[in-house]
Amino acid sequence: MSDLPSFLRTTAEEAAVLAGEYLQKVFRGQMDIDYKRDRHDLVTEHDRAAEELIVPFLLERDPSWRIIGEEGGALGGDGPVTWYVDPIDGTSNFAQGLAFFCVSIGVAVDGELVAGAIFDPIARRLFSADHEHAYLDGEILRTPQAQPAAAATMITGYPTARDLEADRETALGHFGDLAEAFSSLRRTGSGALTLAHVAAGWVDCAFGGSVNPWDVAAGALIVQRAGGSYEPLLLEAGVVGEHLAPAFVAQGPGAQYPALDHFVEQFTRVRVSS
Structure with missing residues (x-):
């Protein structure tokens, strides 16, 4: 289906905003914090809660999709579409009340990246991409020349x-x-x-x-x-x-x-x- 990447981009955007709006509400509130490998690798109750919003949303669209989440591991079916879900990228910042974190959702088809979305819930900026363009808040995004x-x-x-x-x-x-x-x-x-x-x-x-x-x-x-x-x-x-x-x-x-x-x-x- 020729418009599959566009559909996947839109789906990624919707899922990222869904989780991001939840995170915006709980940011700088009281939260339970655990540690994974060491004290540098935090996880909060909201990482899990945000991923639990994203995964059902995606699987309702297509149960054959495979989802690899940072918190929940591999779920879903065994089709060619694989989602990579980070419900809070920047958990340490989030836990400390520092407003530099995001929801990140990328998707590959047969191993090749075709779409994705990153939502900054505090700045309310939505970045995304498909097979043709990158976008910022729905407008085509072009990177300017790097400075010396x-x-x-x-x-x-x-x-x-x-x-x-x-x-x-x-x-x-x-x-x-x-x-x-x-x-x-x-x-x-x-x-x-x-x-x-x-x-x-x-x-x-x-x-x-x-x-x-x-x-x-x-x-x-x-x-x-x-x-x-x-x-x-x-x-x-x-x-x-x-x-x-x-x-x-x-x-x-x-x-x-x-x-x-x-x-x-x-x-x-x-x-x-x-």
Whole structure:
């Protein structure tokens, strides 16, 4: 069906807004907080509640759809359409009352990303993409030219606790090099919303070194359809889908950042050899 990507985009938008409106109501309220792997990996009662809004909404549209959620794992059928659902990307921010988090929903058909949506419930900005375009609040989105490094802003989640544990001195050295190379270097705590900001041209580039498919499935496509670049890193040979890579670099058009290129080369070499 030729209009399937458009239908999937609209469905992703509706599901993201549904969960986002719930999150807007409970933001900065009292909440129960648990931890997954360690103190850096939070989950709240609202992560689960938001995902429990999204999953039935999708399966009512088509029970054959397969859904991979951050909280609930794999559900649904075994058809060619797979959804990647992150009910709150930026849970630590959400739990602390910091308004930089989002709902991220991406969808692939036979392993290839075809649509997705990211909703920022506090700013009430809806980013999305299909096979033709990226959109911001329903209008076609085009990424402006990236600025020179001396005027550019980079967002990253690096170094993570894992990077510091592996080699603290090297990780902090890399971070320092990037801080010197760019006008601004930020750690914002939401990979999906970071990618949306790259697509909008609000930041010039981003690096993620420890991501999951539900973190980036929507954002990767939005960046690409808006005219930016999304480069998956450490993607295993034979694996279809850039959203399955554990790391990425995203940049606006025309970006030329030698310091970032050098860092990525070193980062990739270390991860491959470890």
